[in-house]
Amino acid sequence: MTYQEKKSIVSLISTILIFVAYCLYKYPQFPEGGLDSTETFRYWGSFVLVLMLVSIIAHIVISIVFNIVFRITTGEKEPTFADELDKLIELKANRISFFVFILGFLLAMGSLVIDKPSQVMFMILIASGFLSDVTGSVTKLYHYRKGF
Amino acid sequence: MAKNLVGNHIRKLRFNHHEMTQQQLADQVGVTRQTIVALEKGNYSPSLELAFRIARAFHLPLEEVFFYEEHTEEDNK
Numbered sequence: 001m002t003y004q005e006k007k008s009i010v011s012l013i014s015t016i017l018i019f020v021a022y023c024l025y026k027y028p029q030f031p032e033g034g035l036d037s038t039e040t041f042r043y044w045g046s047f048v049l050v051l052m053l054v055s056i057i058a059h060i061v062i063s064i065v066f067n068i069v070f071r072i073t074t075g076e077k078e079p080t081f082a083d084e085l086d087k088l089i090e091l092k093a094n095r096i097s098f099f100v101f102i103l104g105f106l107l108a109m110g111s112l113v114i115d116k117p118s119q120v121m122f123m124i125l126i127a128s129g130f131l132s133d134v135t136g137s138v139t140k141l142y143h144y145r146k147g148f
Numbered sequence: 149m150a151k152n153l154v155g156n157h158i159r160k161l162r163f164n165h166h167e168m169t170q171q172q173l174a175d176q177v178g179v180t181r182q183t184i185v186a187l188e189k190g191n192y193s194p195s196l197e198l199a200f201r202i203a204r205a206f207h208l209p210l211e212e213v214f215f216y217e218e219h220t221e222e223d224n225k
Contacts, residue, residue, distance in 0.1 A: 002182045083179040084195055085186060144182065147191020 003070060003078050004086065007063075008141035014062045015055075015137060019130045022051055044122040051126070089143045097136035104128015154193040155217045158184070161206045177201040 026047055031039040067078050082090065108124040162168040170184040177198065186192035187202075194202070194214075203213045 002185060004180070004182050079180040079182075081180075083183050084198060085183040085192055086180065144186075147186050147189065 002144070003076070005141060005144045006070065007066065008137055008144060010062065010066050011059070012134065012137035012141065014059065015130070015133045018055055018058045019051075019133075022054060040119065044119065047122070048126060048129075085148060088148055089140055092143060092148070093136040093139040096139045097132040100135045101128050101132035104131065153190060153217050154199075154214050155190060156187060156202075156214045158202065158213065159188045161208070161213060165206060173202070173205060176205045 029043070031037065031043050070076070070078055079086075104124055105128060108121045108128070111120045111124055112118070158173070162170070162173060170181045170188075174181045174184045178201065179198065183192065183194075183198075187194060199210060199214055203210045206213060
């Protein structure tokens with residue numbers, strides 16, 4: 001298995017772990033007030049912002065640790081640049097990822113149209129963000145293994 | 149539906165060129181080893197620029213490294 005394949009798998013696993021761990025941490029902090037109270041909106045706002053921040057930092061740390069482990073275990077140096085195949089796969093993964101997120105965004109807006117509580121909209125948005133991230137990693141892994 | 153592929157003799161040529169490793173070829177042509185692996189497996193058709201760089205690495209004309217093959221569904225039956 002090559003560096004890029006391993007990196008895609010690590011990225012996929014870390015995305016799932018970070019999201020699940022963060023949701024488990026945040027779930028008990030859900031405000032007691034009404035569903036559309038200011039406190040609830042603040043909760044969802046901070047949920048998204050902190051999740052983004054935590055996710056970025058965790059991905060950077062995991063990437064550094066992965067590179068160190070990769071060097072130690074294989075004795076190879078990780079590629080320092082992205083070549084034409086990497087760029088093509090990255091573009092494809094981004095396209096599918098954006099498509100999934102846009103689908104989620106439309107669903108979230110649809111939930112408001114059919115008078116669902118605003119928290120449903122936030123949940124769909126957050127879930128689509130997570131799913132788009134997972135889809136991107138899966139797409140990369142698929143193309144690195146099966147070709148382009 | 150016809151599936152067009154650019155085939156190549158990279159693996160054979162590497163062995164004929166002092167058993168050049170995939171990493172050595174990758175370094176010479178400026179790509180990652182993953183791309184050479186994908187090319188040898190026939191999983192990726194390179195850009196024209198990369199194809200020329202690989203041919204130059206073997207000191208051969210393009211058509212002696214790459215060839216055009218056309219697989220149809222009938223071929224696979």
